[in-house]
Amino acid sequence: MRLAVCAELMFVDLPFAERVERIDAAGFDVEIWTWMSKDIAALKKTGAVFSSMTGYVGGSLTHEQDRLLVTAEQSVHVALELGCPRLNLHGTELRLDGLPVTPAYEVTGAMWLTAARTLERLAKLGERYGVMFVLENLNTEVNHPGVPFGKAADTLALVEAVGHPHLRLMLDLYQAQIGEGNLIELIRKAFPYLGEIQVADVPTRCEPGTGEINYPMIAAALRELGYDGTVGLEAFASAGTDLALRRFRDAFTKEAI
Template sequence: MYTLAVCAEMVFLDQPIEERARRIHDLGFQVEIWDWTRHDLAALERTGAAFSSMTGYVRGSLTDPDGAAELVRTAEESVRVAQRLGCPRLNLHGTGLDGEGLPVRPVTGPATGPMWIAAHRTLTRLAELGERTGTTFTLENLNTAVDHPGVPFATAADTMALVAAVDRPGLRMNLDLYHAQIGEGNLIDLVRRAHGQGLIGEIQVADVPGRREPGTGEIDHPAVARALAGLGYDGTVAMEAWASGDSALALERFRSAFTP
């Protein structure tokens, strides 16, 4: 059976991040965070929470040599923090995102051939770093229509192709079904294809529209949960969603949706 986690950046927003982590932990979930540089790491350690994922870089990009060098350098810093927090997965995107989720280095149009080659080389270096340190890097698909315009390698198809091409255990997909629903749809088939190729490191969920907890929009999350159970998926399913109202109730709706 898979493990459930909740992103502390998006729930219990009236409380400091360490208290959010403690509340999530006390409710029986693992905890995810984004940019570790914004948080008091000692306070997070004291929560006793099990941290399942965090952002795996501070700056950088997959598309050009300078951005790739910065991404790898800050990934090395992130690995040390992940080891301190006992966090097994470090999340990646095609380029660094600002506070609004927009790309620091946006790309206009589809990624070019040289960009694909640069991304493959950089992800291979990150996979090797993960294997040396006992950490798994996960490449997350995003949507460019609503939340993240201008991010390269954003679609689930792109992330799947890159992870499959690198073909190393230190790199897997963070298959975000919220973003995939907006960009591509056909979620259960997507899950089956990615799982069948052994590419999934984590699955993230939120409902569409609004990026709220399961049960507030159009996605049939219980059907996704049944498909995951049928596949024997035993990784992590994380709610990366804003609470539509009470945060504790949002977590219970998430738990209910993913208890097949």
């Protein structure tokens, strides 16, 4: 497994490019969110390996799909400049606070069909440029109420329905623990469709070892399945970034007791 760290939530007292440098120097790949506010030339100059980034700027899987596709293609060009292989998607455009720009508290059958067709177009876009789009699950109970297709079961169903190698899951285990639980069984079910895994502990969204999720057991299950992809830490540091990174590395490199 490769380990990555989200620069949006670590070393937050530093300028963004310096955060990337610190994460890279610690031996991790780097995840970023939106590219719109970033100095891409400065990020490229760091020489870091970028794991994933936001794959769209606006729009939704079920409305303003053309806007979503236009901004997805813009995002692809930035990803190619950074050498970033995965572009992250959600069911709809999110505000800075994580809430949907246009909430959808009820998802109709027509919305499911539209979402699948939009994802088919995104998968073909990814194939054209040699990148992968990954659809992330979110929780609607705590952080993202009103986001359509929030549960991992929903994102898995959509990815399965599209059935294209350039569309995979960004399986966020923090979100899934809040929304669904039964994480190891979820990983087994989703395994053929995994593009990347994101982690944080529940309930504080800090690094592994600070909450209720047994991440060493999850790491053991991933090794048993033969997972050789990326696990990304998308979490706050509970008591210092260096400690958080060490706990994250230990959770996924040491054998479970």
